[in-house]
Amino acid sequence: MSKRPVTEADLQSYVDDSLPEERLGEVEDYLAAHPEEAERVRAFLAQKMALKAMFNPVLDEPLPEKLRVLASPPSIAATDRPATPFLPRWSPQRFAAGIAIAMISGAAGWLAHDQYPRPERWAQMAQLPRQAAIAHVVFSPDVRRPVEISAENEDQLVAWLSKRLGTPVHPPKLGALGYELIGGRLLPGNSGPVAQFMYHDATGQRLTLYVSIENTANHDTAxxxxxxxxxxxxxxxxxxxxxxxxxxxxRDKLARVATAVYSQFEHQ
Structure with a gap:
């Protein structure tokens, strides 16, 4: 009897650990015979592990005061009333776990928003590193298509991203630090487009530069x-x-790269 062909759904289920036991061996045999697909699956697994490492600590964080009030037991007066059917009772731990799950799902769907009100400038500053890190985790392990336009077509990349961002944007040169441009892509931000440039060194180590134009105008360049x-x-x-x-x-190596990038953008 011929085996069923391995589909993209099978591969995604393999990454999610949700394949039926009888199908697992067939998918593993397929991956052993198809190195490129195996490399792609390894990249997906690396993304999954990195996202878990990034967001699992949220489970151990204390609930903010506003959410603690929502998750606290009802008052005596409230307990005198009949319970509403089909509504589960939420403990603080389950409430926190739900928030963490929502955050991980948001990362996959590119919804990395700050949940609590702050002055606009600081809220945007707080979002910037997390959004950039999520973009790095999602795209840097990709083997087949880490960028949308490669460095071989840098002029086209610059023209396209500059047009979409509405302002000239150029990838900095990092060859002196051992990093060469792979290419770039356009990403959705909170309220507009974002540019991501990707680089790698001779060992294959990748770094990304995230450029957003959604920030409150200021000159806080620290x-x-x-x-x-x-x-x-x-x-x-x-x-x-x-x-x-x-x-x-x-941190020290990354600081040298950041200094070089800052210097080049300052003189553009």
Whole structure:
């Protein structure tokens, strides 16, 4: 009896650990015979692990006061009333777990929004490193198509991204630090387009530059550092631009890259 062909749904189920036991061996045999597909699946698994590493700590964070009130037991007066059928009772732990799950789902669907009100400038600054880190985690492991337009067509890439962002934007040159441009892509931000440029070194280590134009106009150009799970991020805001450099390299090395990028954008 001939085996059923392995479909994209089978591969996604394999990544999600949801394949039936009888199908698992067939998919593993397929991956062993198709190295390119196996490499793509490994990239998906790496993304999955990185996203979990980034967001699992949320489960251990204390609930904000506003959510603690929502998750607290009802008052005595409220318990005198008949319970509404079919509505589950939420403990603080389950409430926190639900928030974490929503955040992970939001990352996959590109919804990395800050949940609590702050002054606009600080809210946008707080979102920048997390959004950049998520974009890095999602796209940098991709083997087949890490970018939409490759470095071989840099002029086309620059023209396209500049048009979509409504302002000239050029990828900085990082060859002196050992990083060469792979290419770039357009990403959706909170309220408009975002550019991502990707680089790699001789070992295959990748870093990404995230350029946003959604920031409150200011000239707070001081570097800030954030660690989002396995990803280190240096970021800053200059005028309407927000910049973030993300990579899985140590802080000192990333700081040298960020300084080089800042210097080049300052003189553009």
């Amino acid at each position: 570097f800030r550092f954030a660690q989002e799970g396995p990803v280190n991020v240096f970021y800053w805001v200059d005028g309407k631009f927000g910049y973030a450099i993300s990579a899985g390299i140590d």
